[in-house]
Amino acid sequence: MFREVMEGKMGWGIIEEEGWRKGPWIAEEDKLLIQYVEEHGEGRWNSVARIAGLKRNGKSCRLRWVNYLRPDLKRGQITPQEESIIIELHALWGNRWSTIARSLPGRTDNEIKNYWRTHFKKKTKTPSDAAEKAKTRLLKRQQFQQLQQQQQLKQHQLQQQQLQFNLDMKNIMNMFEENVHMVPSTSEETQEILNNIYPNTTPYEEGYFYSMLNGNASAPTSSNEETLWDGLWNFDDVLYNFSAASVPSKASMHNLVAPFC
DNA sequence: AATACCGCCAACCGCTGCTGT
DNA sequence: GACAGCAGCGGTTGGCGGTAT
Known part of the structure; x- marks a missing residue:
């Protein structure tokens, strides 16, 4: 389980496993994901990598979109x-x-x-x-x-x-x-x-x-x-x-x- | 000033349920 | 009905920054 940690990162650095990137997203990746959703809509997350040229798996893309990139997200503290x-x-x-x-x-x-x-x-x-x-x-x-x-x-x-x-x-x-x-x-x-x-x-x-x-x-x-x-x-x-x-x-x-x- | 501790948050993992074949 | 693939969910982890000692 921690093989990738030993091989590619210390803590949450960017790592690659079987071609997939893990760890924190960079601005360029966000841009590609936003562009993908604007053009194709939400869903079919496993196609994102192929279509948008992202080295992220579907789960990671969906999570990034849902939790961070979605335009209707409310920022700031819980009231x-x-x-x-x-x-x-x-x-x-x-x-x-x-x-x-x-x-x-x-x-x-x-x-x-x-x-x-x-x-x-x-x-x-x-x-x-x-x-x-x-x-x-x-x-x-x-x-x-x-x-x-x-x-x-x-x-x-x-x-x-x-x-x-x-x-x-x-x-x-x-x-x-x-x-x-x-x-x-x-x-x-x-x-x-x-x-x-x-x-x-x-x-x-x-x-x-x-x-x-x-x-x-x-x-x-x-x-x-x-x-x-x-x-x-x-x-x-x-x-x-x-x-x-x-x-x-x-x-x-x-x-x-x-x-x- | 240095260190320990804590809160926050992004991201990952494993599991489950749904859907299409 | 069985199976595979996918999406979504909840739990957990680890880094960072702020605060306390």
């Missing part, structure tokens, strides 16, 4: 809003990074995965004794409350988003009530049914809706609550209230929707 979505979706979907990424336009699964690992993974190992944990949480709550004030300006926009989501969910509930026989038992069935009656549902909404119906994804257990607070120190309160409403029943779905009826 608090994005972070809150990541936490919510991770609670629902686990490590299904590509699914999570689909709800965050401009962000890649790799980016989200890296973000999660560096920001949250190790927080689960933090203070073992309860007092220390409570102290940490209290501190985070205080920080959170301070940040609330700063973020009130953003509240209006988020409330609009919440309103839209609730309207969507109301729509879905109505459709389900008209089709009572279609109660799904798996996330796949939920997705299928939602796709049939409501094609624009995001993975986030699907997961949320599935948890509502089945009560198996985001019931507010203590560990989940801890996870949430670990990440919530810079949440906006609207989204937090939103997540706190994740009681797994149809009735609560109506409660969520009722104010907007």
Whole structure:
């Protein structure tokens, strides 16, 4: 496995194995890849080497395009809003990074995965004794409350988003009530049914809706609550209230929707 | 100033699932 | 149905730069 390391590089230098280049991409390679995609579109990655004259295998080309060269990529730090979505979706979907990424336009699964690992993974190992944990949480709550004030300006926009989501969910509930026989038992069935009656549902909404119906994804257990607070120190309160409403029943779905009826 | 440590990120690898033959 | 090739996914690795000691 490390033959190439010994033969051709120290660390991530450029190496060649069976004619394929590995390691960091250079500007010239990026240019060739961009040119290829502009002319031929995405896909058929194994043809890239032959057509574009790149000494990279298909996987490497695809990864470079998806994670770095795609024009719709959003650069810069993950925003608090994005972070809150990541936490919510991770609670629902686990490590299904590509699914999570689909709800965050401009962000890649790799980016989200890296973000999660560096920001949250190790927080689960933090203070073992309860007092220390409570102290940490209290501190985070205080920080959170301070940040609330700063973020009130953003509240209006988020409330609009919440309103839209609730309207969507109301729509879905109505459709389900008209089709009572279609109660799904798996996330796949939920997705299928939602796709049939409501094609624009995001993975986030699907997961949320599935948890509502089945009560198996985001019931507010203590560990989940801890996870949430670990990440919530810079949440906006609207989204937090939103997540706190994740009681797994149809009735609560109506409660969520009722104010907007 | 030197060193150790840590966070971030690009890139690779192995595996799985899909699709065409 | 079996097989091969390909695309996509998640886990892991390693380099770099910033910060702490």
